[in-house]
Structures are given as C-alpha cells and as structure tokens.
Amino acid sequence: MTLRRPRGVLFDLDGTLLDTAADLHHALTQVLNTHRLPLVSLEQARPVASHGSAGLLSLGFGSKFNADTQADLRAAFLSVYAADPYSRTQYFDGISELLTQLDAQDVQYGIVTNKPTQFTQALLPHFPQLAACRAVVCGDTLDVAKPHPAPLYLAAEQLGLEPNECWYVGDAERDIQAGRAAGMLTVLAHYGYVSEQDTPALWQADTEIQYPLQLLDLWT
Structure with missing residues (x-):
C-alpha cells in the first residue's frame, strides 16, 4: 500500500519510540x-x-x-x-534512523503520550532527537488523555498542521482510537508492547508496521 506522504507524524512514546x-x-x-x-x-x-x-x-x-x-x-x-527513568531505556531499533529520514524529507514529528509530564521531561533530554521535536503532549498536559483526540489536536497545532495532515503511530488500542477520532491516518506499531491477550485486528488501524523503518515504505 502506497500512501501520500504526510506533513507530520505523531508518535506514542513508550512502546513506539522508546523501549522503556x-x-x-x-x-x-x-x-x-x-x-x-x-x-x-x-x-x-x-x-x-x-x-x-x-x-x-x-x-x-x-x-x-x-x-x-x-x-x-x-x-x-x-x-x-x-x-532513574532512563538508564535502561533505549530507542527501538531503527527509530533514530527513521527520525533522521523524516527530517531529511521535511516531515515534522512529535510525541503524544499518556506518560505524565514529570517523567516525559526527565526522559527526553537523554534522547536528543526527541528533545528537539516541536510537539510534545503528555498525559497531564490537558484535562483529558488518549483515547480522547484532544491531545492529538494540540500536537498538530504545535506543529502548525491540520490533524488530517498528520499520521499517528502507536502500539496500543487507545492510540488507534485517538488517532481515528482525530481524523488522522493510524499506524499500529506492531513491534511495540502488544500482548498475546490484545486483539489488534479489532482496533481498525489504517495500516501497521512490523519495524520502525517500514513506516517510510508506506509512502516511497
């Protein structure tokens, strides 16, 4: 499946960008x-x-x-x-290269997580590519969190984009629910924290990836 390249990609944090x-x-x-x-x-x-x-x-x-x-x-x-929220945490394989490629293709990226601000901001300085992104919305930034779409709307606004110009990538059902509700194309990060008890086939993501760099294949 080949799709039109988005102007922005928003990511969940734990289980999508970082293996925490x-x-x-x-x-x-x-x-x-x-x-x-x-x-x-x-x-x-x-x-x-x-x-x-x-x-x-x-x-x-x-x-x-x-x-x-x-x-x-x-x-x-x-x-x-x-x-110590960071010493054992690392990028999922391919994430750093993916973010470099997004920059090269002039695709903005940001983070929408349910992780509280305290822990998100303690973590990001140890991952400079994430610390440099223009949009970071945490679980307590607003009075609602995912699966409500409002955090995704705010992140798109921080990037200066319309929601329908963005994709949302996450590994949990609430990520797909939030992305769909926000009118974004949704991508299930199947390499993340998806358990045997989960039923991702029922989440109705628009598409899915088995490893981070596969995201680029969706529009190239």
Missing part, C-alpha cells in the same frame, strides 16, 4: 522486593508496559493491588521510577 520496559520493570521489581513478593520477569512485564504503573502493579500484585492499596503502591512505584 526495562526501567519500568526495574521499578516494579523494587516494589515487589519491598513487599517480599515473587518477582515478575522482564519478558512477562514487557507486553504490559504500555499500561503504565497500574498495569504493571496489577501484574505483580494481582488481587493485592486493589482500592485499598493502589494509591500507596503506585506512589512507591513512581518514586523508584522517578529516581
């Missing part, structure tokens, strides 16, 4: 250790990483992560994560 699973897993491990509970492997945690602290704590604590405990457990998790 190892740092998130480290935080979960520390909290489980504190409570003397069995540990979860990185392989088990990786598919859940897009669901943030709540998803990971639910995986690790099971029924012990409930209305009575979740506030304290989430605070403990985020405290560990805030101390």
